[in-house]
Structure formats: C-alpha cells, structure tokens
Amino acid sequence: MTETSADRQRQLRYERLVGTYRKDLYRYAYWLNRDPQLAEDVVQDAMLRAWRSLDSLREDQAAKPWLLTIVRRENARFFERKRLETVDIDELVGAPTLQLATEDDTDQDDLQQAIFALDVDYREPLVLQVLLGHSTKEIAEIMGLSNGAVLTRLHRARKKLIENFDLGEE
Amino acid sequence: MNYEEFEKSLLAEPMSECEKRRALADESPECRALERKVMQLEKRLSAALAIPVPESVENAPLPSDDVGNTSSENVVSLDARRRSRAPIWLAAAACLALVSVLVLRQPQVDTVDYGAQLAAEIVEHIGPELGMMVSATEPVSQSKLDKVLAAGVGGTQLDRDAPLVSYAKSCVINGQLVPHLVMQGEDGPVTVLLMPGERVDGPVSIMQDGVEGVILPVGDGGSIAIIGRDAASVESIKKAAMEAVEFSI
Numbered sequence: 001m002t003e004t005s006a007d008r009q010r011q012l013r014y015e016r017l018v019g020t021y022r023k024d025l026y027r028y029a030y031w032l033n034r035d036p037q038l039a040e041d042v043v044q045d046a047m048l049r050a051w052r053s054l055d056s057l058r059e060d061q062a063a064k065p066w067l068l069t070i071v072r073r074e075n076a077r078f079f080e081r082k083r084l085e086t087v088d089i090d091e092l093v094g095a096p097t098l099q100l101a102t103e104d105d106t107d108q109d110d111l112q113q114a115i116f117a118l119d120v121d122y123r124e125p126l127v128l129q130v131l132l133g134h135s136t137k138e139i140a141e142i143m144g145l146s147n148g149a150v151l152t153r154l155h156r157a158r159k160k161l162i163e164n165f166d167l168g169e170e
Numbered sequence: 171m172n173y174e175e176f177e178k179s180l181l182a183e184p185m186s187e188c189e190k191r192r193a194l195a196d197e198s199p200e201c202r203a204l205e206r207k208v209m210q211l212e213k214r215l216s217a218a219l220a221i222p223v224p225e226s227v228e229n230a231p232l233p234s235d236d237v238g239n240t241s242s243e244n245v246v247s248l249d250a251r252r253r254s255r256a257p258i259w260l261a262a263a264a265c266l267a268l269v270s271v272l273v274l275r276q277p278q279v280d281t282v283d284y285g286a287q288l289a290a291e292i293v294e295h296i297g298p299e300l301g302m303m304v305s306a307t308e309p310v311s312q313s314k315l316d317k318v319l320a321a322g323v324g325g326t327q328l329d330r331d332a333p334l335v336s337y338a339k340s341c342v343i344n345g346q347l348v349p350h351l352v353m354q355g356e357d358g359p360v361t362v363l364l365m366p367g368e369r370v371d372g373p374v375s376i377m378q379d380g381v382e383g384v385i386l387p388v389g390d391g392g393s394i395a396i397i398g399r400d401a402a403s404v405e406s407i408k409k410a411a412m413e414a415v416e417f418s419i
Contacts, residue, residue: 022230023223030221037313040227044339047230111218129183130212131219136183151182158181158211167210 014054017063018047024064024132025071031127032075034116046074068132068142114165122157125150176201184208229308230337285374289385291343292395293378296350296361305359306336306352314338318349319364325418326364332414333407344368355407358399362407366392366417384408392417 018025025046030039049070057066115123128134128142140150171179171190176198179191195201309315318338319326326349328335336359337352349364360383369391376383376397383397383404394415398404 022228026223026227027219027221031219036224037311037317040224040311040314043227044230108214108218111214112221115215115218126215127219130215151178154183155178155181158184158208161211161215162181162207165211167207167214 010054013060014051017054017057017060018050018067021064021067025067027131028068028127029071029075031115031123031131032072032120033078038078042071042074042078045077046071049074064132065134065138065142068128072142111161111165114161117164118157118160122153122160125153126157129154173198173201177204180205180208184212224311225308226311226314229306285370285372285385288344288368288370288393289374289376289395290378292363292383292385292397293376293381295341295343296363296381296397306354307334308336309334310336310338315351318351321347321349326366327416327418328364329414329416331410333410353407353411355398355403355410357406358403360396360398360403360407360411362411363395363397364392364415364417365394368393386412388412388415389417 022043026039026043029042029046030036033039033042046067050067057063115126118126124143125139128139129136134142136147136150136154139145140147143150145153171194173194176191176194179188195205315328315335315338318340319328321340333353333355335351335353339350340347341350341363342348343363343365344367346365346367348366348368351362351364352359353362366389368385370385370387370393372387374385376385376395381397382399382401383395385393385395386408387393394411396404396408396411398407
C-alpha cells in the first residue's frame with residue numbers, strides 16, 4: 001500500500017468512526033461541563049487527539065467508549081486549567097439554558113435545569129446510560145468505578161430528579 | 171424483594187428486565203405507581219438530554235494536526251518532563267549564550283534566509299496534514315474564532331468580509347501562539363496562519379513536498395502564510411485574505 005493510499009484509508013476510518021459519534025461526543029461533553037462553547041472546544045481537542053492516536057484503536061467496535069474516554073480526559077484537562085485560573089465552575093450553571101429549550105417548552109427546560117443541578121458524579125452516569133445507551137458495566141469501565149458504585153449513583157440521580165422535578169399528575 | 175429494593179433497582183436500571191421487579195409491580199399498587207412515575211421520567215429525560223448540536227460541530231472538518239502525528243507512546247507526562255529538566259542555572263547559562271550569539275550575528279542575518287527558515291517551519295507544522303483540509307460550507311462559530319484571534323500574540327483582527335473560516339485553532343510557530351485558520355476559497359480550502367510577530371521583507375514562496383503557498387508581509391511587522399494543495403487555491407484567496415487581516419502591534 002502506498003503512503004498516500006494508507007493515509008486515505010486512515011482518513012476514511014477516522015471519518016467513519018468519529019463522524020458517527022460526533023453528536024454524542026458533543027452532548028456528552030456538554031452535560032459534563034454545562035457550557036456549550038467549552039463543550040465545542042473539548043470535542044475539537046478530543047477529535048484532534050483521536051486522530052493522532054487512531055492507530056492505537058485496534059477494534060472499530062470499541063470506538064465509542066474509546067472516544068468518550070478521550071472526551072472525558074479532555075474535559076478534565078480544561079477544568080484543571082479553569083481551576084488554575086480560579087474560575088468558579090458553578091458560575092457556568094444557568095448560562096447554557098439559552099440554547100436548550102424553546103420558550104413554550106418550560107417543562108423540558110425545568111427538567112434540564114434539574115439535571116444541571118445534579119452533581120457531575122450523578123449526572124455523568126445518567127447521560128451515559130440514558131443518552132448514550134451504555135450498560136452499567138460499560139459505564140463502570142468509562143468512569144473507572146465498580147458496577148455497584150454506578151448503580152448507586154444512577155439510583156441517587158433519579159431519586160434527586162424525582163424530588164426536584166414535578167412530573168405532574170397522569 | 172421489598173419496596174426499598176424495588177425502588178433501588180428501578181431507579182438504577184429502569185429499562186432492564188427484572189422478573190422479581192415485575193412480580194412485585196403486579197402485586198403492589200405502590201410499586202406500580204412508582205414504576206409509572208419513573209417511566210414517565212425516562213421518556214422526558216431522553217428528550218431533555220438530547221440537546222441540539224451546533225452545526226459547527228456536526229460539519230466540523232477533519233482536525234488539522236498542529237504538531238504532527240504523535241502516538242501516545244511518544245507523549246511524555248508533565249511530571250516526567252519536570253523530572254528530566256536540566257538545572258535552572260544551566261538553562262539560564264544556555265539562554266545567555268544563545269542571546270550573545272544572536273546579538274553578535276545580528277548584522278549578518280539575511281532576511282531571505284529568515285523567510286526560508288520560517289517557510290520550513292510552517293511546512294513542518296502543517297505539511298503532513300494538508301491533505302486533511304476539506305471543503306466546508308459552515309463557518310466556525312464567531313465566539314470560537316474570536317477566542318483564537320484573541321489568544322495570539324499582539325492583536326489580530328479579521329474583517330467580516332473575510333473568506334469563510336471553517337476551522338480555527340491556536341498553534342505555535344517560532345514559539346509564538348498564532349491563529350491557524352482554514353479558509354474556504356473559490357478553488358478549495360487553504361490553511362492561513364496569521365503571524366503578527368513574524369516579519370518578512372517580501373513574499374516568500376513555499377513549495378515543498380506537495381505543499382504550495384506563500385508568506386506575505388502584512389502591516390508593519392507581521393505576515394500571513396497561505397498554504398494550499400496547489401497554486402490556484404492559494405492565488406484565488408490571497409487578495410481577500412490579505413485585505414481581511416489587520417495586526418495591531
């Protein structure tokens with residue numbers, strides 16, 4: 001295989017894998033850091049990192065958790081920098097609501113606010129499970145936790161949401 | 171299974187099939203009510219989490235690798251780099267020696283050579299990744315562009331009439347943080363580096379390893395580099411890019 005052909009193959013593989021999960025990566029980053037601009041930056045850097053280390057991904061089936069782990073690490077790097085800049089990350093709460101729900105969809109807006117208010121330890125497994133469809137075992141691997149710890153966090157996350165969000169009468 | 175266990179299991183994995191849970195829900199109205207409530211939450215939760223994704227993310231071109239291919243094996247952790255750092259006095263002595271050499275050689279510096287060195291650094295920086303540039307119709311978000319422009323040394327402004335910028339990132343050229351943009355021209359995308367602190371006396375051609383481009387002087391002490399796959403793509407955007415950039419240092 002010529003160098004150009006190998007490069008093209010690599011490029012196609014990257015496009016196929018990363019292109020498929022682009023939306024998921026952004027949403028995951030967004031719910032992690034609660035800032036649309038920061039989420040965009042995190043995804044951009046994560047995609048660059050994914051491109052550079054694409055050859056280390058042996059099986060395409062493992063692409064999604066691999067990419068999520070990269071996003072998770074990039075996000076942590078951003079927050080480490082933010083911490084050094086002594087920015088209070090809680091100031092980020094609230095600002096992104098402009099992008100979320102439409103004005104006539106206040107229920108959804110309220111629920112999003114309730115999700116925002118969850119501690120990231122509870123919010124993250126919820127996003128991985130509900131939005132990204134991961135099993136408890138997969139979430140445990142991504143977050144570096146035991147299955148039991150993930151189940152406890154998921155339980156607490158939903159309990160808090162039920163307490164803080166009025167589901168209304170059926 | 172009692173109510174408490176039912177609740178724990180349901181709230182942790184509401185969509186999983188669990189016979190014991192099913193049996194208890196059939197028997198207990200209280201459990202059935204909780205199950206209905208949680209299912210209602212799940213439905214809303216899915217919709218609430220699926221936030222809209224900006225077009226700039228959906229249509230983002232392939233990343234432009236700023237420092238060449240780097241495998242994870244080659245990455246040295248910050249701690250490791252700190253450990254391997256030479257003593258500070260040695261670094262200070264080396265800096266002094268370097269400054270002395272540069273000062274002594276100053277009158278002999280040939281600007282053409284400097285342009286060639288700058289061109290070589292630019293080629294090294296973007297050359298291997300030039301093939302990744304793709305045509306795009308969606309601009310990078312204004313806030314992202316502003317951030318990248320503001321991050322560079324000195325002040326860099328880009329006129330609103332500038333060609334469409336589909337990618338923006340800060341990168342390092344000659345030790346300076348400069349905006350690295352991908353602009354969409356009539357004959358294809360080009361990479362544009364805005365370098366307010368890199369002076370060249372006249373146009374410097376870049377032609378190496380399939381890379382074609384030019385470094386052009388802009389303002390009093392800056393320059394921009396425009397690099398594309400061929401001369402036509404560079405030529406078609408050169409004038410507009412030059413007119414759109416303004417350095418304020």
